[in-house]
Amino acid sequence: xxEQLSYRPKAGEIPTHPGVYRFRDANRRVLYxxxxxxxxxxxxxxxxxxxxxxERTRRMVTTATSVEWTVVGSDVEALQLxxxxxxxxxxxxxVKFRDDKTYPxxxxxxxxxxxxxxVTRNPRIKGARYFGPYPKIWAVHDTIDLMIKAFPIRTCSDxxxxxxxxxxxxxxxxQIGKCGGPCSMTVSIEEHRRIVDDFVSFMSGNDxxxxxxxxRSMKDAAEQQDYESAARYRDQLxxxxxxxxxxxxxxxxxxxxxxxxxxxxxxSAAVQQFVVRGGRIRGVRSWTVDKELDxxxxxxxxxxxxTAYSAPKVDVPREIIxxxxxxxxxxxxxxxxxxxxxxxxxxxxxxRGEKAALMETAVLNAKQALIRHKTRRSSDxxxxxxxxxxxxxxxxxxxxxxxxxCFDISHLSGTNIVASMVVFEDGLARxxxxxxxxxxxxxxDTDSMYQVLMRRxxxxxxxxxxxxxxxxxxxxFSYPPQLLLVDGGQPQVAAAKRALEESGRxxxxxxxxxxxxxxxxxxxxxxxxxxxxxxxxxxxVQRLRDEAHRFAITYQRKRRKRDISTVxxxxxxxxxxxxxxxxxxxxxxxxxxxxxxxxxTEATGVGxxxxxxxxxxxxxx
Numbered sequence: 086x087x088e089q090l091s092y093r094p095k096a097g098e099i100p101t102h103p104g105v106y107r108f109r110d111a112n113r114r115v116l117y118x119x120x121x122x123x124x125x126x127x128x129x130x131x132x133x134x135x136x137x138x139x140e141r142t143r144r145m146v147t148t149a150t151s152v153e154w155t156v157v158g159s160d161v162e163a164l165q166l167x168x169x170x171x172x173x174x175x176x177x178x179x180v181k182f183r184d185d186k187t188y189p190x191x192x193x194x195x196x197x198x199x200x201x202x203x204v205t206r207n208p209r210i211k212g213a214r215y216f217g218p219y220p221k222i223w224a225v226h227d228t229i230d231l232m233i234k235a236f237p238i239r240t241c242s243d244x245x246x247x248x249x250x251x252x253x254x255x256x257x258x259x260q261i262g263k264c265g266g267p268c269s270m271t272v273s274i275e276e277h278r279r280i281v282d283d284f285v286s287f288m289s290g291n292d293x294x295x296x297x298x299x300x301r302s303m304k305d306a307a308e309q310q311d312y313e314s315a316a317r318y319r320d321q322l323x324x325x326x327x328x329x330x331x332x333x334x335x336x337x338x339x340x341x342x343x344x345x346x347x348x349x350x351x352x353s354a355a356v357q358q359f360v361v362r363g364g365r366i367r368g369v370r371s372w373t374v375d376k377e378l379d380x381x382x383x384x385x386x387x388x389x390x391x392t393a394y395s396a397p398k399v400d401v402p403r404e405i406i407x408x409x410x411x412x413x414x415x416x417x418x419x420x421x422x423x424x425x426x427x428x429x430x431x432x433x434x435x436x437r438g439e440k441a442a443l444m445e446t447a448v449l450n451a452k453q454a455l456i457r458h459k460t461r462r463s464s465d466x467x468x469x470x471x472x473x474x475x476x477x478x479x480x481x482x483x484x485x486x487x488x489x490x491c492f493d494i495s496h497l498s499g500t501n502i503v504a505s506m507v508v509f510e511d512g513l514a515r516x517x518x519x520x521x522x523x524x525x526x527x528x529x530d531t532d533s534m535y536q537v538l539m540r541r542x543x544x545x546x547x548x549x550x551x552x553x554x555x556x557x558x559x560x561x562f563s564y565p566p567q568l569l570l571v572d573g574g575q576p577q578v579a580a581a582k583r584a585l586e587e588s589g590r591x592x593x594x595x596x597x598x599x600x601x602x603x604x605x606x607x608x609x610x611x612x613x614x615x616x617x618x619x620x621x622x623x624x625x626v627q628r629l630r631d632e633a634h635r636f637a638i639t640y641q642r643k644r645r646k647r648d649i650s651t652v653x654x655x656x657x658x659x660x661x662x663x664x665x666x667x668x669x670x671x672x673x674x675x676x677x678x679x680x681x682x683x684x685x686t687e688a689t690g691v692g693x694x695x696x697x698x699x700x701x702x703x704x705x706x
Contacts, residue, residue, distance in 0.1 A: 092151050093132045099125040104156040105166045107174075108149040115174035116149050120167040122413075124154050140604065140615065145178045160416040161423075168391045180376055180388045191216040191228060193238075193285055199246065199266050199274055200281045201239040202229055208396050215400060216288045216367060234320060235299075236284040237265025238277065289362060296322065340364045342404035342440070345389055346447025348455045352376060352627060355455035356389050357447045362402070371450070373458050383411035390417060390432075394424055401425035406435050406444060459624065468621045469512030475622035476568070479614050480607065482594050486568035487511055490541075491598075491629040493572040494524075494533045495637035501644060502527055504537040505637035508566075509629055520562070521640040531580040534571055538584035545590060566593060570629055574599035574606050582608040598630050659699065663691070667699075 104124045108117045108131075121127030131138075131146050138146070157163050171179050192205045196212020204226060208215065233240060241249070241256040241264045249256040249268035259269030267274050303318035346357040353375055360368035370393075374385065386407045394401055401424050411417065414432050421430035435441040473485040480486075489509045496502040502524040508515045522540060527533040544562045569585075571577045578597035585593060596614075597606040604613030605626070616623040659667075667677060667685075677685075685696035 089134075090132060090146060092149070094128070094152070099128050099154065100156055101125045102156045103158075103160050103163045104154050105163050105170065106152060106154040107170065107176075108145065108178075109151045109153070110148055111150045115170070115176045117145055117176050117178040118167055118170045118174065120160075120163040122160055122163075124156070128152065128154070141178075144615065160413060161419050164391070164413065164416055164420050168395065172395075180374055180380060180385065191288070193281065193288075195281070195285070197243075199239050199268070199277055201241065201243075201246070201266065202233070202284070203240070204229070208399075214285055232284065232288075233263070233265060235322075236280050236287070237272075238281050238284055239266025239268065240264045241266065241268060288367075340404075340440075341402040342406055343393070343402050344406045344435075344440075344444055344447045345386065345393075345408070346444065346449070346451040347382070347386065347389065347408055348448060348451040349374070349376070349382070349385060350455070350627070352623060353455065353458065354385060355451045355458060357451040357454060358393060359443065359447050360400075360402075361443070371454050373454070382409050387411040387413060387417060390421070394421060399424065401430055403428060403430060405430060405432050406440060407432065408434065408444070408448065410434060459628065469625070472512055472621035472625040475616070475620050476625065479605070479616055479622060480568070480594055480596060482567065484567060486566070486594065488564060488566045489568045489570060489629060490566040491570040491572070491633040492534065492537060492541075493630075493633035493637045494530050494537070495634075495641045496533075497641065501641060502533055503637060503641045503644060504533060505633050505640060506537075506541060507629060507632045507636055509625070512625060514628075514632060518562070519636055521636070523644070530573065531576045534573070534577050535580040535584050538569075538571075538581055539588060542584060542588040542590050545588075565590070568594045568596065570626070570633075571595070571597050572630060572633060573597050574604070578606045578608055598626060659695070667691070 101123050103120075103122050105118065105120045106124060106128060107115050110116055119127070131142065131152075135143050135147070155166065157166055189204050189206055190208070191202065192210055192213045192215050193202050194200045194210060194213050196210075205213075229240065239246065241258045245256040245258070246266065246268050249259065253270075255269045256264055256266075258264035259266070259271075265271065265277075265280070267277050272280070299318050299322040303315050303322060306312070306315035306318060340361055341363070342361045344359040344361065346359075348355050353373060355373050356371060358370040359366050360370070372392075374389070376385075380388075386409065390405065390407070393399075401421055405421065410432065418430055418432045421432070422428070424430075435444040473487070476482070477485045487510060491507050491509075493505050494502065495504070504522040504524060506520040506522070508518040520541070522537045524533050524536055527536065545565050569581065571581050574597050578595060581595045581597070585595060595608055598604075599606055599613070604615065606613050616626070680700070682693065682696040682700045685691055685699055686693055691699070
């Protein structure tokens with residue numbers, strides 16, 4: 086492979102101004118769109134020697150046959166043009182946002198003569214004010230039912246409203262008390278507009294004023310013995326309190342902010358947006374992101390913000406809180422300020438206090454959403470079948486790998502070496518067939534892998550021994566895998582091949598997972614197999630790798646805890662209960678080892694003499 090790209094621009098041709106660039110393939114399809122404060126500096130990164138590029142970036146620049154750029158006047162203009170071109174061309178190597186378009190909104194049609202409140206998924210109603218989004222449509226209907234008891238505004242359709250105004254007969258919702266607009270013949274258009282303004286003000290977060298006014302009106306009516314009016318105010322107050330109860334108080338009443346919790350890995354990301362108005366969570370929105378190139382967290386957040394606030398008439402708050410600030414935070418804040426149209430929008434991170442606590446909740450929801458996203462893909466039969474078929478084609482196997490075993494080595498600075506084996510059959514984890522291995526002595530990871538595989542392969546049935554007596558229990562550990570994955574690159578694959586040859590086993594495909602799932606190495610191959618970024622096969626391999634790593638780490642921690650418990654139990658006067666108290670007191674074995682005898686005495690039930698004995702035993706070991 087040539088080290089330089091044939092379409093690389095000549096030195097000095099690329100300007101040093103802000104701008105947006107596009108990579109195109111031979112068919113003039115746009116492959117990637119990016120922006121830069123300095124086009125020459127940014128594009129030079131793509132034309133570095135190919136061996137130094139990230140695997141996905143190398144794949145993009147080698148697929149492309151040309152690059153072009155457009156100079157703009159400022160960084161903010163570059164931000165806007167980049168997003169416009171991404172929406173227009175949908176480049177395959179840019180981050181892909183899978184927004185859930187089914188979220189319902191509560192909308193008030195302020196552009197109408199008599200505004201109505203409605204549930205809608207259409208974000209482009211002329212003159213409408215939107216609230217939400219709401220995670221469930223019934224949540225919007227419940228909110229409207231409660232709100233119109235306190236703010237009786239129109240709920241009927243436009244056709245019903247026109248028919249009622251022409252005939253002088255109230256609409257059907259008005260006849261049953263579900264519509265309080267002018268068509269109900271109880272209020273004028275001007276009075277109705279004032280009620281609508283109060284409705285919008287309350288939903289925007291100014292709720293304390295209305296609850297105080299209703300409480301005062303209810304007390305005044307009760308003192309004047311106008312109990313019917315007092316009961317009406319009471320019912321309205323209860324309705325408002327019910328709405329507020331659905332929006333948990335999380336911070337000060339003056340806080341208007343959007344919080345974005347983000348969790349991502351090599352292949353995808355999940356985003357959780359909390360819409361906080363008046364100190365309460367007024368809406369929740371979530372979506373997933375497919376990553377073709379390996380982007381940093383800041384670049385991912387930048388794309389999330391552009392996606393969230395690109396819709397027309399979007400509600401932009403005063404503060405937008407993200408996990409980390411992107412490099413172009415100042416330009417993004419300027420763009421958001423222009424979208425909002427008033428005041429200054431601050432893009433910030435939450436360091437401490439109630440905002441940081443809510444941000445942790447948003448991130449936790451994003452983590453759970455990412456797990457659900459992966460689980461749904463892996464549990465779907467069609468996806469699993471596609472993953473196995475893709476793996477078969479990519480690795481050149483004669484049959485689909487119905488049984489896959491993945492091995493991982495874990496150690497603590499070369500000590501306490503353990504290994505894990507996880508088993509997937511038909512694309513699903515078979516946890517009852519997982520195994521762990523302890524390795525007494527080893528020179529390095531490749532030797533550890535060789536030892537583990539020799540021990541595992543020794544349990545396979547010999548050819549011709551597959552049939553068992555009908556009354557015998559199946560020997561799960563004797564089933565041969567079609568595919569054997571090891572965590573590592575060419576050295577680990579070579580060790581696995583040596584173990585396979587020395588054990589005399591055939592018909593088992595070997596592959597190594599290297600460089601964060603970018604590559605699958607096969608024995609004796611000079612180049613790795615690159616799976617498509619969003620393929621089902623890559624998701625399956627990722628789950629295997631993660632599960633093997635988790636299982637190995639869990640086993641190693643159990644062994645370390647058991648080892649230290651065994652050592653402490655050799656000290657006279659230290660039993661299982663006291664070992665547990667010591668570990669709970671110090672939080673970890675490492676802290677206990679670093680503690681002085683005086684610090685050990687702070688643990689419940691440990692005197693100076695016993696603390697000295699524990700300290701001496703740990704350091705003798």
